[in-house]
Amino acid sequence: MSSAGAGQQQFRYTQTPSKVLHLRNLPWECAEEELVELCKPFGKIVNTKCNVGANRNQAFVEFADLNQAISMVSYYASSSEPAQVRGKTVYIQYSNRQEIVNNKSSGDVVGNVLLVTIEGVEAGDVSIDVIHLVFSAFGFVHKIATFEKAAGFQALIQFSDSGTASEARNALDGRSIPRYLLPEHVTSCLLRISFSAHTDLNIKFQSHRSRDYTNPYLPVNPSAIDGTLQPTLGPDGKKKEPESNVLLASIENMQYAVTVDVLHTVFSAFGTVQKIAIFEKNGGMQALIQYPDVATAAVAKDSLEGHCIYDGGYCKLHLSYSRHTDLNVKVQI
Structure with missing residues (x-):
């Protein structure tokens, strides 16, 4: 009897694993992305519920698979380093629920x-x-x-x-x-x-x-900005070209006319285009496009490189940074 009683007592205080984990002692107003950052090494997260409890310092995280939740609990149970968010030690245990049900309004209720x-x-x-x-x-x-x-x-x-x-x-x-x-x-x-x-x-x-x-x-x-603070080496191991607020565009497969207006429409999608200069070089068409800063030019370059202005592979853009920083464009009447 005593051994059975001890077994029952042990079972009573042993949590049943669940793919939903309960996290306590979180920082105030902990954001969903902070929870995801902590938990994603252990598996795919399918739902979260943040800022739970009277002090809004608890949360629930639901993994796609039970073994992923078990993996996280087991890791921190045996690790000398506690789970932390913004320097606060976070306590992790299995939830007594098997899924997170968010009591959020449906997607039909209009909001901002x-x-x-x-x-x-x-x-x-x-x-x-x-x-x-x-x-x-x-x-x-x-x-x-x-x-x-x-x-x-x-x-x-x-x-x-x-x-x-x-x-x-x-x-x-x-x-x-x-x-x-x-x-x-x-x-x-x-x-x-x-x-x-x-x-x-x-x-x-x-x-x-x-x-x-x-x-x-x-x-x-x-650590979260894509490539902007990484070593300035390209994929081939060579040094990347110095960045500039002016892009040099080479346009190939010119089946349609590419005017200043066309280029302005394409490139102003990423920010204010200050100046554009079009010219011919080595039998092909090129253009210089000036933005107010390097960051805007970098986004435009990364987004448009190798893409075509027109469907069907026509007017394909190849972009590099120019050595220019301020174009001397004369207004044509």
Whole structure:
């Protein structure tokens, strides 16, 4: 009897594993992306619930598979280094629930934040700058947060009001991001858009996953900016060319006329184009496009390199940085 009693007592205090983990002692207003950062080494996260409890310092994280949750609990149970978020020790245990049910309003309730699922792409295929470019056509975008869920690559996009968000949703839901903004290997890219229950996204830092366009003083997470702080070596091991705010565009397969207006339309999608100069060199057409800063030029270069202005492979762009920094363009009457 005593051994059976001891067994029952042990069972009573032993948690049943669940693919949902309960995290305690989190920092105040812990963001979803901070939870994902902590948990993603152990498996695919399909749902989260942040800022739970009276002190809003608890959360739930749901893995796609039970073994992934067990792996995380086992790792920190035997590790000399505790789980930490922003320097705070986080306590992890199995939840008594088997899935997270969010009591959020449905996607039909109009709000100022859109939940966008981008079908047909991996997380690295669509940059946050491209998402910003597409959605800011409808009004000022305050904040963007991107993440991966079971549904795929998703983004939360915050506008100032529900009217602007509705306009963007009505125009873009079921549409595709323009091909010239996507990598060549992406064959289809569909936007599925609903309204989020969020009203104000909690962005902790600027990174390739999150941006707050209302706060220029928000710190940048150096490890999170795509390639901008990496060693200046290209894929071939050679030194990368010095960056500039002026791009040199070589245009091949010229089946259609490419005018200053055409180039302005293509390149101003990434920021203010200050000056454009077109000229012929070695029998081909080239152009210089001047932006106000190097960062804008870099985004345009990365997004447009190798893409065609016209469908069918016509007017293909090859881009490099120019040694110029300020073009001397004379106005033609």
